[in-house]
Amino acid sequence: MKQKLFRYKNGEISLPAFFPDATRGVIKMLDFKDVEETKTPGVLVNTFHLWQKLDKKVLEKYGNIGKFMSWEGAVISDSGGFQIMSQIKKGIIKGKIKDEGVILYPGKNKRLVFSPEESICFQIKLGTDMVIVLDDFTDPKSSYKEAKESVERTLLWARRSKEEFEKLTKGRKEKPYLLGVVQGGEYLDLRKLCTKELVKIGFDGLGWGGWPFDEKGKINFASAEVISENTPKGYFLHGLGIGKPEDIVKCVSLGFNIFDCVIPTRDGRHGRLFTFNADSINKIDIKKKNFYSVFTADKDSNSLEDSPVSTSCDCLLCKKYSKGYLRHLFKIGDVTAMRLASIHNLRFYSILMEKLGT
Ligand SMILES: [Zn+2]
Incomplete structure (x- = not known):
């Protein structure tokens, strides 16, 4: 049995639960009173977008992103990795992925590093209820060798993220949940290895990362099964970006209990x-x-x-x-x-x- 309750600052949520994407701190076209009335228990914000756009003094003044948005429900922050890496791969932003972190070149002679530590540090400042570690997204067209490299970097980053998280939350009574992300594409042995190694590092839950859809938009659930089978009881299992109703139903039957997606609002x-x-x-x-x-x-x-x-x-x-x-x-x-x-x-x-x- 996976985790059944999501506890947070203002209460608790029965799982499974769906967290719509409030990417930049808002769900397009809606205000948070609207969202509340839909009985939506929580939202997911995007760390990378807020890291770029949010006036840093806002968090000092309000204490956390939930208060700034006047949202009483739970807030999950993703690591931002998927968005940065897909934007780099599409050529929308200039950057490189190295062991140090994601290196961005926003202008001439400018170099910015979005590292696993920076992602955790900013999420702690956001004061969200679940923090997700930065992972190296396995491209669905990856060869086995490339997929293995992305798993190795994901694990390296996961260890560093955990250390940073422990350092920043030391002595705190209430800590946010920490979620690791499983990569490995369609290579099931890599998914298994990644899951087991992440469990050894120790998290509150794991996310099914990468791009689980094939070219026809169908999901291959085999990797979700491997992740679920190798995850201990009491863990959260987050289907990152999974949002078609029938896919959610299937994932819940496999033990997944948290979902986020842009589908309902888009x-x-x-x-x-x-x-x-x-x-x-x-x-x-x-x-x-x-x-x-x-x-x-x-x-x-x-x-x-x-x-x-x-x-x-x-x-x-x-x-x-x-x-x-x-x-x-x-x-x-x-x-x-x-x-x-x-x-x-x-x-x-x-x-x-x-x-x-x-
Ligand atoms: Zn209706």
């Missing part, structure tokens, strides 16, 4: 709304193969339907407005459409997690 902003195939919340059956559908509020659809988007949802949109009105809002391109659809999708996810926890 899809909502594009007029894609998830709806349970049931008449009411009580009748939702996630064991059914097709337990949900996607309602699309595209520009060409008609605005005459006066029924709610879903009768198995109790969000602001479904309680107060019709399908037709939402379609009208998307048609005229008003931001309210994106807000209402994001609210609805976040409530869909919180209901999904409630059902998975029972």
